[in-house]
Amino acid sequence: MRDVVWWKRGIVYQIYPRSYQDTNGDGIGDLEGIRQRLDHVADLGVDAIWISPIFTSPMADFGYDVADYTGIEPMFGTLADFDRLVADAHGRGLKVILDFVPNHSSDRHPWFLESRSSRHSPKRDWYIWRDPQPDGSPPNNWISHFGGPSWTFDEATGQFYLHSFLREQPDLNWRNPEVRAAMYDALRFWLDRGVDGFRVDVIWLMIKDKALRDNPPNPGYQPHQAEASRLLQLHSADQPEVHEVIAEMRQVLDAYPERVLIGEIYLPVERLVTYYGRDGGGAHLPFNFQLLETAWNARAIADMIREYEAALPPGGWPNWVLGxxxxxxxxxxxxxAQARVAAMLLLTLRGTPTLYYGDEIGMAHVEIPSEAVQDPWERNEPGLGLGRDPVRTPMQWDAGPGAGFTTGEPWLPLGPDHATRNVARLADDPTSILALHRRLIALRRATPALATGDYEPIEAEGSVLAFARRHGETRIVVALNLGPEPARVGLGGEGARFAVLLSTGLDREGEVTGAGVELRGDEGLVLEVRG
Incomplete structure (x- = not known):
């Protein structure tokens, strides 16, 4: 498999830096903390870490409001800390992927401060400014993804500026070639420091309709949904010209060996796959979030896999995200129980998997008291359950008072189960979900059929999803019971024998069975065809 580029055969592990490891007692994770925990990542067996934004930021949206694209936010450390992290990661065979946020900057970025200073500023056109309508209202009806209008009026210059998210996050004007050049220079700054690729935030939003036309109403909108769902993003997202920008980004990365460009894209599959670009010159991996949104049943997942595989362009490599x-x-x-089955699904499908920190130990949603809420989206649209704090809570390393994450007060509450569900405890339990992840990843790395082999559907009946992976003469079968009751699955091939390589219960390895396989409730098996 060494002939296959690393991002095709590898596994990406996402780290939310505020919540991974704090080393200075301020309750917020930092780069030195990530560096000190690299052994855990290496022991897990993944190939790359993707670090959510660490650039200089006022933290209005926790790093997704960048004030300096080539600086490190002091709460996370320094450029020297970053360089040590990259060196140590590379020393362990781990790649480093950064989260790049090009759609918008912070309103405190020097570019925006200059742009806002005057209508005649040389950087005025670096952002999207427009006059009010005759009645003084915003230029169009667009709604921010965090609720409220996408426009904020600037009294000093008498115009509105566009922000797809918070007012503190003004949208850059990617139709301006000077903006593109500055951003590509920022990419090169990090590539020159050894970064192995980028996950590009909201890549499908980067170009807007040139005429800024109103978005049409969404006939399927429901009151429990986010306010932005009231409109269809016909003119504020997924514009044809965005592919030109992505192709240019790709050219920047292609000047460096084996770098990867990943795009965050929430679109239907038929639109998602266009982001691979013409002749494969777009994003290497347009993020596929269907497992985050598809109903958890065998038929729905089987249909989704089939549709995705069929939609991929020639040479397009699939990818999967569970969290x-x-x-x-x-x-x-x-x-x-099903989280174990889900881990087996993620790590045996064809394509590059992305694993979210804490999922390897089965961390769950943590309820956040109203007085502890940090997420600006939850504050803007309370009561809709949109807050992201519950999935960003500190990593649970041990049973100590700070869960091994901090000696101070953590920035978000710890999970109530941190004394029992933590890395130190689960690492010593051969039946734990952590042990399952390690063994699944080791099996994937050692088995070309699982890492890069073809995908073949077998069955989606009742609660059972079964499929095969093939590489040369090797055929691996994965059988997953997505329900709590026992089920039997026929794997075909009269007289064939199947040897269990791995089970979610970690207790059936070596078992040999015929074409009919009995699955316990909430159980998954990886089997090798022996004849």
């Missing part, structure tokens, strides 16, 4: 810093944790969505 991230914006969506409820998998253990909360499907329960602790």
């Amino acid at each position: 991230n810093h914006d969506r409820p944790r998998i253990a909360t969505r499907v329960g602790a």
Whole structure:
């Protein structure tokens, strides 16, 4: 598999830096903390760490409001700390992916301060400014993803500026070639420091309709949804010209060996796959979030896999995500027992998997008291359950008072189960979900059929999802029971024998069975075809 580029055969591990490891007692994770915990990442067996934003920021949206694209936010450390982290990660065979946020900057970025200073500023056109409508209202009806209008009026210059998220996050004007050049220079700054790639935030939003036309109403809007869902993002997202920008970004990365460009894209699959670009010159991995949104049943998941595989362009490499810093944790969505089955699904499908920190120990959604809420989205649209704090809580390392995360007061509450569900305790338990992740990853790394082999559907009947992975003469079968009751699955091939390589219960390895396999409730098996 060494002939296959690392990001195709590898596994990405997302770290939310505020919550991974604090080393100075301020209750907020830092770069030195990530560096000190690299052994855990290496022992897990993944290939790359993706670090959510660490750039200089006022933290209005916890790093997704960047005030300096080539600086490190002091609460996380220094450039020297970053360089040590990259060196130590590379020394362990780990790649480092940074979270790049190009759609918008902070309103405290020097570019925006200059842009805001005057209508005649040389950087006025670096952002999107427009006059009010005749009645003084905003230029159009667009709604911020965090609620409220996407426009804020600037009294000093008498115009509105666009912000797709918070007013503290003004949108950059990617139709301006000077903006593009400055951003590509920022990418090169980090590539020159050894960064192995970028996950690009909200990549599908970067270009807006040139005429800034109103978005049409969404006929399917429901009152429990976010306010932004009232409109269809016809003119504020997924514009044809965005592919030109992504192709240019790709050219920047292609000047460096084996770098990866990952795009955050929440779009239907038929639109998602266009982000691979013409002739494969777009994002290497347009993030596929379907497992975050598809109903947890065998038929729905099988149909989704089939549709995704069929939609991929020639040469397009698939990828899968089960959890991230914006969506409820998998253990909360499907329960602790099914979280083990979900891990097996994620790590045996064809394509690059992304594992969210804490999912390897089964961390769940943590309820945040109203007085402890940090997320600006929750503050803007309370009561809708949109807050992201519950999935960003500190990593649970041990049973100590700060869960091994901090000696101070953690920035978000610890999970109530941190005394029993933590790395130190689960590492010593050969039946734990942590042990399962380690063994699944080791099996994937050692088995070309699982890492890079073809995908073949077998069955989606009742609660059972079964599929095969093939590489050369090797055929691996994965059988997953997505329900609590026992089930039997036929794997085909009269007279064939199947040897269990790994089970979610970690207790059936070596068992040999015929074409009919009995699955316990909430159980998954990885089997090798022996004949």
